[in-house]
């Protein structure tokens with residue numbers, strides 16, 4: 001079988017990920033940060049080591065500014081609900097995932113003003129449009145770093161500098177980019193970054209986080225959940241210390257152990273060489289698909305302006321039929337439809353039918369890609 005659904009979740013995970021998770025359960029199964037016995041200390045060390053490795057990975061000085069969450073959606077909700085108040089304005093782009101749009105639409109019903117800057121047909125955003133929108137005061141700009149539909153990268157650095165000049169904070173949704181390309185928070189110039197652990201960081205489901213820039217003042221961000229932290233137990237109010245202000249309840253230690261192993265594997269393999277491998281595959285995929293009569297490929301033509309995620313449609317065939325045939329007849333696994341991103345599909349002109357999405361990963365080979373191209377050619381001719 002050929003797994004081309006790495007934009008949904010990466011698979012297969014490195015063997016070291018399951019080994020680290022098993023090891024956590026069998027040898028460090030205490031509750032991190034709660035008790036003084038050795039199992040709790042061992043668990044706390046694994047959680048801290050992963051936090052530290054992530055801080056280094058994102059270019060942060062203070063590891064305590066990596067806040068663990070269940071996934072990117074949880075991190076985005078923490079940021080959006082914690083930052084925005086009725087009467088304030090938020091600016092976002094036309095390629096957002098519902099992990100951003102649904103919390104924003106709910107906040108809208110509570111008096112937050114939401115402005116969506118349209119994207120072009122290849123999913124690109126123009127910083128000039130943001131400059132114009134930021135003539136009116138805004139509390140926050142939230143931007144999807146890379147489209148989960150067609151891979152298009154957003155000009156986050158340019159938009160962040162415009163936003164800061166206008167006095168707005170910047171939140172980036174890095175669900176598709178954390179682990180897929182190098183991210184250095186100070187260079188990107190954003191205040192908050194939401195990431196997921198189960199995609200290009202190669203960790204297990206149930207992991208992710210919100211990263212706070214060293215310059216960001218946490219007093220601006222209300223916690224989403226309050227409760228036990230293992231610290232300052234004498235108080236019935238939430239402590240302000242990081243990361244406890246935002247991390248209540250027992251953390252997913254076993255998942256975080258796996259995430260640490262996923263990140264270590266990524267660092268060992270080298271993010272640049274994995275990106276080069278995946279981009280060469282998506283470039284061949286795009287080229288081959290474009291040669292098939294009836295196929296339309298979406299997203300930017302230059303692979304350097306995208307992740308390896310690619311979407312296409314086939315004239316005369318529904319996306320579900322194409323996905324079904326790929327799965328049933330060829331054991332090629334992809335994702336079809338709207339990919340939880342109706343706004344992005346409206347921008348690309350593929351709403352409401354959606355697209356067929358192909359997302360190669362580290363273990364995908366050129367042979368796999370040629371097999372996929374043969375399959376699509378046959379489906380197109382049938």
Ligand SMILES: Cc1ncc(COP(=O)(O)O)c(C=O)c1O
Pocket residue numbers: 007008070071072073074097099144146147148173175176195196197208
């Ligand atoms: C762009 C984008 N944002 C947010 C999410 C949500 O990520 P998670 O499933 O980790 O909550 C995804 C997942 O597909 C995504 O692609």
